Structure formats: C-alpha cells, structure tokens
Amino acid sequence: MMKEIILVVDDAPDMLQLLKRSLEPALNCEVKTAHSGEDALRLLEQEPADLALIDMKMPGMDGMELLFQLRRKHPWLTVVMMTAHGCIELAVEAIKSGAYDFITKPFDHDALVLNLGKALERSRLLRENLKLQRHVQLHDAFQNLVGRSAKMQRVYEAIQMVAKTDLTVLVTGESGTGKDLVSRAIHALSDRRDRAFVAVNCPTVPENILESELFGYRKGAFTHATQNKIGLFQEAHRGTIFLDEIGDISTTIQTKLLRVLQQKEIKPLGDTKSVQVDVRVIASTNRDLPAKIKTGEFREDLYYRLNVLPIVLPPLRERREDIPHLVSHLLEKHCEELKRPRKRVSAELMHYFLQAPWEGNVRELENIIIRGILFAPGNEIRPDDIGVPDLLKEKKCLVEDSVKNLNYRNAKEELLQRFHARYIGNLLSHTEGNVSQAARICGLERQALQQLMRKYGIRSEDFRGG
Ligand SMILES: Nc1ncnc2c1ncn2[C@@H]1O[C@H](COP(=O)(O)OP(=O)(O)OP(=O)(O)O)[C@@H](O)[C@H]1O
Incomplete structure (x- = not known):
C-alpha cells in the first residue's frame, strides 16, 4: 500500500524537521514540508496529500488565509491547525472555517500522534466515500445501456474517455442503436452532470422555428415575438446540449x-448583442455526413468542428451475442412499466431474435417485446403473439451476405460469433438457462460450454424464465 502523505506547513525550519522525524515512523507515513502558504499550494498542485498540518502564524500568507484557499481548491483535504497556546479563539474560528481539528503548541508527542491518526482516519473514510460515489455514478450512467459484447465494451470506454473532456462529440449509428442513451451517459459522467441536459430532436422542429428555439429571440424580432425568449443554448448554459x-x-x-x-x-x-454561453455540444446522426458533404447538403467545416471525438455505435446485427441480455432487460423494464406480470420469450422466438436482420436495431426489438407483453395470453411470448411466423419460415441467408465485404479473418470471426450466439442461445432457451442440461444435449463438457459462453458473452441468467 502506498504511504499516506502529510504536508506540514510552518515557516520555522527546525519545527519542520522535528515533525518530519517524529511523525514518519509514528504514523508510518511520508511527511512533506512547506515553509510558506504559497509553497504548500504549489506542492499540492504537483501531488495531492492526505492531510495538511498548518501553523497559524506565518509571515506572508498566514494559516487562516491558507485554510481558505485550501477549502476552495482542495475541498476534500483534511486540515489540522497548529496554534500557539492561548489562541483558542483563532482555533475555534479555524474549525468554523472548515479545519478538522487544532493542536496547541507546545505539543505533547503522543497526543499529536493520536490526533493526527484520527485525522488520517477521517481522510481515509472520505476517500472511500468518494470512490463509492464515483462507482455509483458510473453504474447509474451505464445502467440503461445493456450489452457486454466487445463492440459495446469499446463504446463504454469511449464514453468514459470523452466524458472527462468538454470537447464536442459526434455520436453516429443507425436508427435505434442507442445514440440518445449514449449522450445522456456522457453528460451523467461529466463534471456538468448537475447542470441541464437539453435534448433537441432537430428534424421534429420546423426549420423556421428551430433557429429561434436554439438561439432565442428579442421582443419584436418577428410578428409573434411579443416577449423575449431564452434559447435552448442559453438554457443549457454550463450543461450539455444534445442535437x-x-x-x-x-x-x-x-x-x-x-x-x-x-x-x-x-x-x-432581433438582438444586436451576442451572449456568451458555456455549453458542451453532443450531436448525433444516422446519416452519412461525408456523403452529404459531397452533395453540398452539409458544411464540411461544421462536420470537422463536430467530429472532434467520434463515437460509432454498432448495429444490433453486429452484436448478436447481446440479444438475450437485451431481451431480459427489456422484458423486466416494460413488464414493470406496463404493470404486467413478468413474461419470458419462447425458445422459438429467441431463435428468431438471434437471426433477425434488426434493421431498426434495439428500438425494433423493444417494440416487439412491448407488443409481446401486451398481446401474449400466457407467461410466454411466442412468435404468433407478435406476428413473426412468416419471417420464421423464410430461411433467408442474411448472414453470409452481410460478411461478403469483410476479409477472411474478420468474416470467419464474425460468423463464428454469430454461430455461437445462435447455437448456444437456442440451447439455453430450450433448457431455460440450465447450463448442465444444455451441455448434455450438445455433447460438450459443462466447463467447455461455460468457456464458450464466457468467450462470446452469453449469460445463462438471460434465459431463465421470470
Ligand atoms: N444498449 C442498449 N441497451 C438498452 N436499451 C437500448 C440500448 N440501445 C438502445 N436502447 C433502447 O432502444 C431505444 C432506442 O434508443 P435511442 O433512442 O437511444 O436510439 P437512437 O440511436 O438515438 O435512435 P434514433 O437515431 O432513431 O434517434 C430506446 O428506447 C433505448 O432505451
């Protein structure tokens, strides 16, 4: 484990040396020393500390001033003040201003070690708490995005990476692949999470209105502008706008x-003055923008401004191994929303799901699941309940067609992936998630089947009935 760091700030070099020599062995920590407030701030910029022990009386920036600055710049840092005997009022003032504790000089070594030990403990708890908070934030932001395929893992990594920046993001992908969910996840993981997330569905707003919606207008700008109106960019100030x-x-x-x-x-x-806005822009499209640039329908310079950080969402047919997990997620979500008892899909329907073309991607799957929940008479949703029997009879060769443009290695990998998703998916649908039974049917050892399931991201629990 890395040693915890205590930063001692005092203008007296003897005191700094004394504290370093006594505290390092007693608390098993590393003591860094700063001879002034300015020096302390500089050191903290380079490396964070777990605890700051600050002398109240220093020339230049005194202890109280340093405490104020630390509260602003490093609010999580635990601070203990050292005061001369008899300066109790100043010590109380320091506590009111956010110091954790104070110690009066001259101090007793054991009491000092005990007090600093407690302060370090508090700092540890705060750190743990922060870590947990971050974990929860990450979980909350991603919980609506389902899929463990390698392609989705890459999307999650990209989301986390871009969320840390303020740069413009362009999310592309076919309709229904989750562009809206991804944009919300980026906002939820960014420092702007507590500010507005303003989503604008551009094509649904008539062109002449879109401009005034986005940028606002002044009273009298046009016939019906009877009062000033704030635009969506201003509404999203300090937050995120999703175009x-x-x-x-x-x-x-x-x-x-x-x-x-x-x-x-x-x-x-209708305004003569411009207004400064601090807005993070996330744009999305299912169109081929480079093609639109060629036909003159999209500005090339705007494309490059938008496409600073691209995130490309894979179509559902390229991540079929995620289908069972998506099905169970969508069943749970919509049974609850529609207040219906939990249903499952039949083995035959899952078989269809695993090979359907999914031109409408997750949205299409979601609509079918909703139809199934509403129309299936029993606990099980069957192909007939949602009107897919004809598609089942049609044994179109969708698979080979879709890989014809890939090189040999990628085509083989793609087909293997699909084969396993379908084959094992069907087995598990049949056995309702019982891996031992599935292994017996297909003649594999249980461990070998489990290994394949791990490799291709197939989870038995997604096939268990609700
Ligand atoms: N990975 C996913 N996990 C769970 N649900 C998803 C996922 N991707 C999409 N969905 C669901 O599918 C539906 C469509 O998703 P979304 O609106 O984000 O797609 P989109 O790419 O923005 O579509 P469009 O281009 O048509 O606007 C939503 O109800 C969403 O909850």
Whole structure:
C-alpha cells in the first residue's frame, strides 16, 4: 500500500524537521514540508496529500488565509491547525472555517500522534466515500445501456474517455442503436452532470422555428415575438446540449451552429448583442455526413468542428451475442412499466431474435417485446403473439451476405460469433438457462460450454424464465 502523505506547513525550519522525524515512523507515513502558504499550494498542485498540518502564524500568507484557499481548491483535504497556546479563539474560528481539528503548541508527542491518526482516519473514510460515489455514478450512467459484447465494451470506454473532456462529440449509428442513451451517459459522467441536459430532436422542429428555439429571440424580432425568449443554448448554459439528428438541419442553421462552436456565443434573433454561453455540444446522426458533404447538403467545416471525438455505435446485427441480455432487460423494464406480470420469450422466438436482420436495431426489438407483453395470453411470448411466423419460415441467408465485404479473418470471426450466439442461445432457451442440461444435449463438457459462453458473452441468467 502506498504511504499516506502529510504536508506540514510552518515557516520555522527546525519545527519542520522535528515533525518530519517524529511523525514518519509514528504514523508510518511520508511527511512533506512547506515553509510558506504559497509553497504548500504549489506542492499540492504537483501531488495531492492526505492531510495538511498548518501553523497559524506565518509571515506572508498566514494559516487562516491558507485554510481558505485550501477549502476552495482542495475541498476534500483534511486540515489540522497548529496554534500557539492561548489562541483558542483563532482555533475555534479555524474549525468554523472548515479545519478538522487544532493542536496547541507546545505539543505533547503522543497526543499529536493520536490526533493526527484520527485525522488520517477521517481522510481515509472520505476517500472511500468518494470512490463509492464515483462507482455509483458510473453504474447509474451505464445502467440503461445493456450489452457486454466487445463492440459495446469499446463504446463504454469511449464514453468514459470523452466524458472527462468538454470537447464536442459526434455520436453516429443507425436508427435505434442507442445514440440518445449514449449522450445522456456522457453528460451523467461529466463534471456538468448537475447542470441541464437539453435534448433537441432537430428534424421534429420546423426549420423556421428551430433557429429561434436554439438561439432565442428579442421582443419584436418577428410578428409573434411579443416577449423575449431564452434559447435552448442559453438554457443549457454550463450543461450539455444534445442535437439529435444533426444531419437533417438546413445549411442556414448549420452556419449559425458553426459560429456558436467557434466563438462560444449566440445571438438571439432581433438582438444586436451576442451572449456568451458555456455549453458542451453532443450531436448525433444516422446519416452519412461525408456523403452529404459531397452533395453540398452539409458544411464540411461544421462536420470537422463536430467530429472532434467520434463515437460509432454498432448495429444490433453486429452484436448478436447481446440479444438475450437485451431481451431480459427489456422484458423486466416494460413488464414493470406496463404493470404486467413478468413474461419470458419462447425458445422459438429467441431463435428468431438471434437471426433477425434488426434493421431498426434495439428500438425494433423493444417494440416487439412491448407488443409481446401486451398481446401474449400466457407467461410466454411466442412468435404468433407478435406476428413473426412468416419471417420464421423464410430461411433467408442474411448472414453470409452481410460478411461478403469483410476479409477472411474478420468474416470467419464474425460468423463464428454469430454461430455461437445462435447455437448456444437456442440451447439455453430450450433448457431455460440450465447450463448442465444444455451441455448434455450438445455433447460438450459443462466447463467447455461455460468457456464458450464466457468467450462470446452469453449469460445463462438471460434465459431463465421470470
Ligand atoms: N444498449 C442498449 N441497451 C438498452 N436499451 C437500448 C440500448 N440501445 C438502445 N436502447 C433502447 O432502444 C431505444 C432506442 O434508443 P435511442 O433512442 O437511444 O436510439 P437512437 O440511436 O438515438 O435512435 P434514433 O437515431 O432513431 O434517434 C430506446 O428506447 C433505448 O432505451
């Protein structure tokens, strides 16, 4: 375990040496020393400490001033003040200002070690708490995104990486692949999480209204502008704006957006002055923007401004191993929302799910599941309940067609992945998630089957009935 760091701040070099020599062995920690408040702040910029022990009386920046600065810059740092005997009022003041404890000089060695030991313990608890909070935030942000396939793992990594920055993100992917969910996850994991997340579905707002919606207007700007209106960019100030389906906006609005991204300011309609805005932009599209650039429908400069950090979502047919998990997630979610008892899908229907073309991606799967929950008479949703019998009879060769453009290695990997997702998926649907029984049926050792399931991200619990 790394040693905890105590930063001792005092203008007297003897005192610094004395404390370093006595505290390091007694608390099994590393003591760093700073001879002034400025020096302490500089050291903390380079490396964080677990505890600061600060002398109240120092020339230049005194202990109280340093405490104020630390509360602002390093709010989680535990601070203990050293005061001269008889300065109790100042010590109480320090506690009120956020110091954890104070020690009066001259001090008794054992009492000092005991007090600092307690302060370190508090710092440890705070650290643990912060770690837990981060874990919960991460879990909350991702819990709506289901899928453990390698392709989705890469998406989660990208989300975490871009969330730490303020840069513009362009999320692309076919319709229904989860672009909206991904944008919300980026916001939820960013420092802007406590501020607004404003989502604008661009194509649903008529073009002449979109501009005033985004940028706002002044009273009298046009016939019906009877009062000032704040635009969505201003509403999203300090937060995130999500421009859904950016590929569909007019070139006039593209030009205005480019200005916002370049200058970080907007000009409401009818106003002469611009307003500064601090907004993180996430845009999404299911269109082929480079193709639209070629036909002159999309501005190339805007594309490069938007595409700073791209996230590409895979279509569902390229991550079929996620289908069983998605099915069980969607069943749970919608049975609860529709207040229906928990249902499961039949082996035959799961077989269909594992090979369907899924042009509408997760949204299409979700709609089928909702239909099934509403229309299946029993606990089990069957193909007939949702009108897919014809598709089942049709044995179209969707698989080989879709890999014809891949090289040999990738095509083989892709087909192997699909084969396993389908084959093992069918087995487990049949045995309702019983791995031993599935292994017996297919003639594999249980361990060998489990190994394959791990490799291809297949979970038995996704096949158990509710
Ligand atoms: N990975 C996923 N896990 C769970 N649910 C998902 C996932 N991806 C998508 N969904 C669900 O599918 C539906 C469509 O997702 P979403 O609206 O995010 O897609 P989209 O890519 O923004 O679609 P469009 O391009 O049509 O706007 C939503 O109800 C969403 O909850």
